[in-house]
């Protein structure tokens with residue numbers, strides 16, 4: 001455990017200094033800060049627009065950071081030969097991979113926490129009367145995004161055990177897009193008895209292989225805070241369990257490939 | 264069994280665009296415990312590849328490799344060995360001390376004092392709180408050596424430990440490696456610094472294109488040295504008298520420099536010089552140099568011929584003859 005945490009810690013330290021990630025983060029933060037100005041242009045209730053816009057910014061920024069951060073983790077280690085020194089110590093490869101992954105998740109968590117903090121601050125300034133409950137509601141969506149991004153990082157980690165960073169970028173990005181945009185569609189087809197059996201099977205396979213990223217978008221419950229889900233806690237817990245299961249599958253798959261890989 | 268490293272018919276084959284390429288071929292290495300073993304070969308000979316196999320970073324295609332009595336790559340044996348990679352790189356945001364502590368943590372070592380002591384030992388006592396990004400090449404190499412001592416290893420793999428270092432750093436690291444042996448460690452060095460290797464190694468292996476050319480004690484491999492006799496006031500006729508196949512003589516302004524095999528006694532020549540009124544300036548036995556053996560081992564490839572054996576080519580001899588003519 002010690003070994004894994006050490007590797008994770010070092011990975012975080014390095015990731016939060018990566019210039020490209022900081023630039024992406026800065027752009028995200030910039031959008032969050034100017035968001036109140038933009039929402040004035042909208043006719044709809046400015047609160048609703050502001051919430052969905054800023055949450056969208058956080059989600060998109062986090063997704064880009066998650067992918068860019070993770071696709072380079074293993075290739076950089078090999079290229080700079082740091083991995084050789086580490087693997088010549090009593091460190092199993094799975095420990096190395098897990099440490100790297102946890103480091104990525106840690107760095108991602110820090111960056112997302114920063115954005116969430118700024119988001120809360122922006123709303124505080126905008127609506128001085130906003131109470132603790134509004135803040136909590138606002139912080140909840142990024143928490144689910146964090147779960148989503150941890151899953152995305154696991155996908156990127158898996159691909160990085162055999163694909164080059166550029167290929168991986170598109171693979172992971174593709175999985176994210178499919179999982180976000182089409183998952184509800186596939187889910188629908190898979191559950192529909194009136195469609196052709198083959199189509200149904202195909203939809204089921206895709207729906208099973210590609211994680212459903214869309215379900216982590218809990219924005220709607222925030223925007224329409226009146227229509228509270230009855231068992232909200234339960235729903236979140238299920239999502240976390242879902243993500244955890246997929247993370248485990250991707251990581252174990254990655255470990256199996258990485259174990260045989262020539263580095 | 265007293266072998267720290269043993270390989271049997273170790274082979275590593277890569278698929279390349281031009282077909283299968285054996286980078287390491289039927290290598291039989293034997294490294295004894297407690298010795299400094301030099302692993303030599305030209306660029307691309309397969310040294311780093313072999314070391315990577317011995318560490319389990321990559322797998323051999325066929326053959327056997329045992330390290331510290333266990334199959335290569337065994338995690339248990341990794342507790343007892345260490346590795347300094349070729350041109351190492353460290354996470355640049357960390358300080359020398361932090362990186363050493365990081366590597367220590369991989370062994371489950373939390374002892375900060377140990378890290379500080381090791382950094383002092385490699386003369387980084389004043390710099391270990393600076394970030395690695397500010398380190399010179401030599402300082403980075405020292406961090407590498409410090410981390411390689413963390414687990415008090417029985418066996419050290421050093422891949423070009425003095426590569427790119429200035430002569431002072433060179434000597435320091437060389438002395439450090441000699442101390443490792445005094446402490447009972449086995450040291451496996453891959454290096455292009457033949458003079459260093461010659462000075463510190465007990466045994467060497469020379470490989471070329473993945474194949475073993477020589478392996479053995481340096482003293483044995485370098486037998487067949489030469490003796491150099493220098494004398495002043497030597498007469499011309501002496502050169503004619505001693506001229507022979509395995510001997511080079513050069514005479515200029517009465518100064519003779521003769522280079523003879525050490526199987527031949529220099530007495531006869533010395534007597535002749537003195538009888539002829541000359542005076543002997545020096546008689547110096549010269550061991551065959553590792554460089555000679557190395558060049559011999561990898562000859563036939565891409566090396567200019569005359570350099571290969573250390574013997575003289577016709578052109579060289581002509582040049583010497585000219586010298587004689589000028590002097591007469």
Ligand SMILES: Nc1ncnc2c1ncn2[C@@H]1O[C@H](COP(=O)(O)OP(=O)(O)OP(=O)(O)O)[C@@H](O)[C@H]1O
Pocket residue numbers: 277278279286304305306307308309310311312313349
């Ligand atoms: N992954 C690989 N695929 C194909 N060929 C490889 C691979 N890795 C190394 N080689 C080839 O193996 C040969 C030996 O390389 P290696 O790094 O072991 O040489 P070396 O003896 O350490 O050389 P140097 O003195 O330059 O460090 C080289 O010709 C290299 O191109």
Ligand SMILES: [Mg+2]
Pocket residue numbers: 310311312349422
């Ligand atoms: Mg090498």
